[in-house]
Amino acid sequence: xxxxxxxxxxxxxxxxxxxxxxxxxxxxxxxxxxxxxxxxxxxxxxxxxxxxxxxxxxxxxxxxxxxxxxxxxxxxxxxxxxxxxxxxxxxxxxxxxxxxxxxxxxxxxxxxxxxxxxxxxxxxxxxxxxxxxxxxxxxxxxxxxxxxxxxxxxxxxxxxxxxxxxxxxxxxxxxxxxxxxxxxxxxxxxxxxxxxxxxxxxxxxxxxxxxxxxxxxxxxxxxxxxxxxxxxxxxxxxxxxxxxxxxxxxxxxxxxxxxxxx
Amino acid sequence: xxxxxxxxxxxxxxxxxxxxxxxxxxxxxxxxxxxxxxxxxxxxxxxxxxxxxxxxxxxxxxxxxxxxxxxxxxxxxxxxxxxxxxxxxxxxxxxxxxxxxxxxxxxxxxxxxxxxxxxxxxxxxxxxxxxxxxxxxxxxxxxxxxxxxxxxxxxxxxxxxxxxxxxxxxxxxxxxxxxxxxxxxxxxxxxxxxxxxxxxxxxxxxxxxx
Numbered sequence: 421x422x423x424x425x426x427x428x429x430x431x432x433x434x435x436x437x438x439x440x441x442x443x444x445x446x447x448x449x450x451x452x453x454x455x456x457x458x459x460x461x462x463x464x465x466x467x468x469x470x471x472x473x474x475x476x477x478x479x480x481x482x483x484x485x486x487x488x489x490x491x492x493x494x495x496x497x498x499x500x501x502x503x504x505x506x507x508x509x510x511x512x513x514x515x516x517x518x519x520x521x522x523x524x525x526x527x528x529x530x531x532x533x534x535x536x537x538x539x540x541x542x543x544x545x546x547x548x549x550x551x552x553x554x555x556x557x558x559x560x561x562x563x564x565x566x567x568x569x570x571x572x573x574x575x576x577x578x579x580x581x582x583x584x585x586x587x588x589x590x591x592x593x594x595x596x597x598x599x600x601x602x603x604x605x606x607x608x609x610x611x612x613x614x615x616x617x618x619x620x621x622x623x624x625x626x627x628x629x630x631x632x633x634x635x636x637x638x639x640x641x642x643x644x645x646x647x648x649x650x651x652x653x654x655x656x657x658x659x660x661x662x663x664x665x666x667x668x669x670x671x672x673x674x675x676x677x678x679x680x681x682x
Numbered sequence: 683x684x685x686x687x688x689x690x691x692x693x694x695x696x697x698x699x700x701x702x703x704x705x706x707x708x709x710x711x712x713x714x715x716x717x718x719x720x721x722x723x724x725x726x727x728x729x730x731x732x733x734x735x736x737x738x739x740x741x742x743x744x745x746x747x748x749x750x751x752x753x754x755x756x757x758x759x760x761x762x763x764x765x766x767x768x769x770x771x772x773x774x775x776x777x778x779x780x781x782x783x784x785x786x787x788x789x790x791x792x793x794x795x796x797x798x799x800x801x802x803x804x805x806x807x808x809x810x811x812x813x814x815x816x817x818x819x820x821x822x823x824x825x826x827x828x829x830x831x832x833x834x835x836x837x838x839x840x841x842x843x844x845x846x847x848x849x850x851x852x853x854x855x856x857x858x859x860x861x862x863x864x865x866x867x868x869x870x871x872x873x874x875x876x877x878x879x880x881x882x883x884x885x886x887x888x889x890x891x892x
Contacts, residue, residue, distance in 0.1 A: 423807060423815075423853050423854045423855060424807060424808075424813065425813050425814055425815060427813055427814070462878065467813075467814055492698055492699055492702060493702065496699065496702075496703060496706075496875060496876060496877070496878055496879075496881060496882055497835070497876060497877075497878050498835055498837075498873075498876045515696050516696070516698065517698060518696055518698040518699050518702070519696065520696060520699075520837075520876065540733075540736075542694075542731065542732055543731050543732025543733055543736075544732075544810070545731060545732065545810055545812065545837045545838070546696075546731065546732075598810060598812065598837075599812060626808075627806075627808060627809055628808055628809070628810070629808045629810075629812050629813075651808055651812075651813065652813075681814040681833045682833065
């Protein structure tokens, strides 16, 4: 048996205390209470959970801390909180309330030291650097046929950063990130499958685990992402609307020769 | 009366889950750094995450009370870096002494497999190991009752040695020690408080023995 066991991680986007899932981050649909959904996925065999808080208000810090508190009352598997975490103090509060990891995205791009600050205070294991990446249109510059390039975008996919995704991931690792949560903005919400080239480029360049995200539309997409080098897959819509259960996903992955927790 | 467990609170990471898991297992549990409270407890839990050197530094002022409760043979559970700190030293911080309750040194996970078939199927293993992994019980012990081949959640890059005190192993490239027991002291490299039903069962086994 292999010594790596792929993790299946349902992702819950939370807005003002309710789970929502956007299609390309714009169109939102209500899918339930976060703690209830977390327990539901736990029972199905989810290996971890990720909460991305997209609340856009001044109450943001309170809402993520409260969610961490409520979740750790009921859930005894690891969970990550992300969404707008931009300082050490918020990370401290979230971890103290029972979250295992914090995911930082835009704030890490804007101030790279935030990664090392959280890592040196609480350890690399709790720092997930979330990277939203978008394919760069290389055709325009006459580079058709060459290796694809990806640019890091921030602010929920709205702002191009000018950073190369592979370079930024490597830098994040050097600064103390324990994991990379890698989302393809081109695939997110499309159900066309994970961006395998992106996954493979980033996973191949790093020694820390990479979680593939964005685009899962069927169970074979999960298998492909692991084969491309991801050690975990993030899944949202595929599970939220009951198309497949986590247990079905695991059974399928096992049949395809990918070791998962039984 | 419910047994009382002191969860040592020395300013490191997530202690709330350990406390919640103990409460759910039928114990009273309090996060504390008060030596008086700790020495009166029926059992003591030493959690730990992050860097060995940093944790040792943070736990410094609790060293005397830890030595005291261990000498009094109170059931004592170390978790993750809380396990590693029980050893003499760690390669993660060679200049820092551990609690020296267990012989031996903590070393970096050796991910180069001896088994070529395994190597081919798993390509280069990532560090830290962040995943659920299966444990194999080597010696029967109250803590591990009903838990052979169970899945536990690991987050670590360093591991304790496999020696006569090691009661369960797991494998990541090579086998490593996942659970250790010596007298009243037990410790796990994984996080039982984050390992779902089986993790809660382990914590329940600890509580039942108090």
